[in-house]
Amino acid sequence: MTTAPHLVTRPHRLDPAELAQWRPMLQFGRVGAIAVACLIPLQAAVFLISPPPASVQDYFTLFQHNPLLGLLDLDLLLTLDYLALIPLYLSLYLIVRRRAATSALLALVLGLFSIGLFLVSREATFSMWQLASQYAATSDPAQQAALLAAGQSLLTLYNGGTFGLSYLLGAASTLLFSWPMWRGRILGRATGLVGLITGLAMLVPANAGTIGLVLAMLSLIPTAIWLILLARGLNRTARATRPPRQSCA
Numbered sequence: 001m002t003t004a005p006h007l008v009t010r011p012h013r014l015d016p017a018e019l020a021q022w023r024p025m026l027q028f029g030r031v032g033a034i035a036v037a038c039l040i041p042l043q044a045a046v047f048l049i050s051p052p053p054a055s056v057q058d059y060f061t062l063f064q065h066n067p068l069l070g071l072l073d074l075d076l077l078l079t080l081d082y083l084a085l086i087p088l089y090l091s092l093y094l095i096v097r098r099r100a101a102t103s104a105l106l107a108l109v110l111g112l113f114s115i116g117l118f119l120v121s122r123e124a125t126f127s128m129w130q131l132a133s134q135y136a137a138t139s140d141p142a143q144q145a146a147l148l149a150a151g152q153s154l155l156t157l158y159n160g161g162t163f164g165l166s167y168l169l170g171a172a173s174t175l176l177f178s179w180p181m182w183r184g185r186i187l188g189r190a191t192g193l194v195g196l197i198t199g200l201a202m203l204v205p206a207n208a209g210t211i212g213l214v215l216a217m218l219s220l221i222p223t224a225i226w227l228i229l230l231a232r233g234l235n236r237t238a239r240a241t242r243p244p245r246q247s248c249a
Helices: 016-049 056-065 067-073 076-096 101-121 124-137 141-158 161-184 189-201 209-240
Strands: none
Touching: 016 076, 016 209, 056 067, 056 124, 056 141, 067 076, 067 124, 076 101, 076 161, 076 209, 101 141, 101 161, 124 141, 161 189, 189 209
């Protein structure tokens, strides 16, 4: 029994000549993937060693004693992660668009929107430090109450729907990139498969109670593996776009 030719899934071959002009972007994407993969264990360690404070007053106290730890507890490293994802998303778009243009474009747009919403939701990262300094500098009860209220507003935004939507859009972007990568064996079929697992694990936002928090921690494992596979694939693709060396006569 033979398989119909149109049912055979063949690896999608990237055109080195077309990607040559985008070689610097592919390298930036590789660096971004490596950076995020390296930051993941640091973020997990910070969360386990120093869990985030439970109240605005506790955050103010933390910032007064250890501003760096306060920034880390308010996702400073995760903010750097999201910024590093920008060149990675652009690189994946350049690679996936030849196989699935619509999926690649949707994945890029959703990914960039996810980053934008996340940055908006992390207004507290630096603003809380400023409020803590003002709180420590005043002894007026009314002023302190106003600063506590402002801090609570920041925490509401930090843990609210904007972050949840950002998380879901990131999951959708990962799935839309990974599906054609798996089907077309772009950067290796394992890369697409691990990406699909990562995207599915992200469908429950990290701020959705205990379940969301547990799934978010567990999703770090496939995420790190996916990023390493992407970095390796992008490096291999970028190297393939190098112009051949001309030998001296």
